[in-house]
Structures are given as structure tokens and as C-alpha cells.
Amino acid sequence: MNGYGNGNITLRLARDENFEGIWPILRSVIRAGETYAIDPQISRDGAFDLWMQSPRATYVAEVGGEILGTYYIKTNHAGGGAHVCTCDYLVAEAARGQGLAAWMCEHSQAEALKLGYRAMQYNLVLSTNTHAVHLSHKLGFDTVGRLPTAFDHPKMGLIDALVMYKWLEF
Template identity: 60%
Template structure:
């Protein structure tokens, strides 16, 4: 991992989508980490990533966008205090600590927005780097869903539900 102290994480702007699009497209179309239809149009992915979440952020270094994440309410009503995030790092930035920086930033932002917990609903079992990172950041696997994700190469694989309490007490 390289020094991430000079990475800036900020709210995404509308014009950032055009720069993010190739990374979002490639990761979603690969179909191996996100439970998002790989055939979605660019406009639908824009809405899903940039418009529907409560907030979307980008990580940048020296003017280059290295990654992005969204933060949204995971459930309504009695579950509205739990948020959900999705993170994508550009291929060139993987292994450089960008996802960790975004994860830490997202927890801080979530607390600031009043969330008391963060939940990842579908962490694909084959995504071992993400699982290791989330565990290192204090997330616990609270459930494993057998054969819940159809991986394009591995077939049906388990998916984890991972959770971290962000509030006091808990």
C-alpha cells in the first residue's frame, strides 16, 4: 500500500460521472463483485450511482479520480438508522489503499449523517480482498447466503452480509 495522505475524498459533482463511467461500466459489466445487472444502460447506472443514493463521493489524487463510493439508507422505517455503501476503485488505483481510505471516510460521513450502523448486503465470497479489508475495518460477517450470487466464472457462490455498529454503545 502506498501513502494515501494526499488523497482527497469529496462529494461527487455531476461532471465527475463522465470520468467515472469507464470504471463503473467495467466493474459492473464484469459481473463478479456487484449484484447489479451488467446490462444496465449508462443512464441507469448514472441514476443508480449518482442520483439515488443519499450521497456519492469520489477519491482523487493530483486531479485524477481513483475511486468512488455511494452512501444510502439501507432500509426504511425501523431500519433507517443503518446505511449501505458501495465502493469502486479504478483498475490503476487498486492495491494503493484507496478502498480503505473510502471505507474510513464513509464511516465518518455516515456518522455525520446520523447513521448508527453500516451494512454490506452482498459481499461476494470470491471477493477475498474486499472481505479482508472490511474485516480489518471492523465489519463482522453476520450471515452467509449460500449460492446467492451467480459469478460469471465460479458459478453460484455464497455472499456475505457484513455489519458494523457506528454508534455509541451497541
């Protein structure tokens, strides 16, 4: 993705002050409770820790200082599993359907390799999130497991979640 609209989009490491632009996107997605297993009532401080402090790296996608998307990379498990990372991605509602999620996912794989990870795993991709499932498959992830009724969706009730995995080393 070389540009967004009439301007150029930048994808870079986030700084703490960027949370002002990340929080509205994060809050909207979390409060809906339809895609992430995060407490919908998480506080702003809790969300800051989750998105900015706990991950190994957090990135923002922006145009002219406006944050349109964000993702983080963190180690999925310690010890013998520390070579596997996980990521979560968010795109502002106004920027959806423009290819930004795909670009961030591709970027995250390259960054993960730079950080020394050898594989990426998504632990809980909701089966009803067909866009995320399709995009993950398109970008080379395999569905390696199905967790029956693992997520209590606010509109659909208990739904399945998928575990998706991709080996990154070539």
C-alpha cells in the first residue's frame, strides 16, 4: 500500500503520545465486543498497558498525523515457545476496506522476523470474522485448530474461534 486517498500513509513504531489517536479506535472495537477477547469495560489505562506497554513493539499507520490503524507484536509464549509471536490489528472504521489491514499484516511479518521470531500465531480468530479469516488465509496462515464455542459473542451467542499459524522463516 503506497498511499491512502490523496496522501501518503506512514507505518512506524508508535510512541506513548500516539495512544491519544489509538484509543478511540481501540475503544470502539473493544466496546462492541465482537472481535477480540478483551474486557469491553477495560479502562483507558488498562488499554494503554495492553496495547502500548505489554507488547514487544506497537506500530501506527497514519496520514498527516491522523492514526488510521495500529498493530502490536508480542511473544506468544515464554521459554521453548518464545520464537512464536502473536499480533492484533485495528483499523479505524473510516479506513476499512482500503487494504490497510493486509498491509499491516504483511509489515508485521517482516518486523517479526527482524525481532527474531520464526513463526506467528493468532490464538483466537472468531469464526464469524470472515474478513480476518479470509485475509489470514490469503496471507499464508493455516487454520491449525478450532475451539468450539470459545467466544460468547454479544449478538450471536457462543461461537467457534480459530487458531491460525504461519511459519515465517524461509
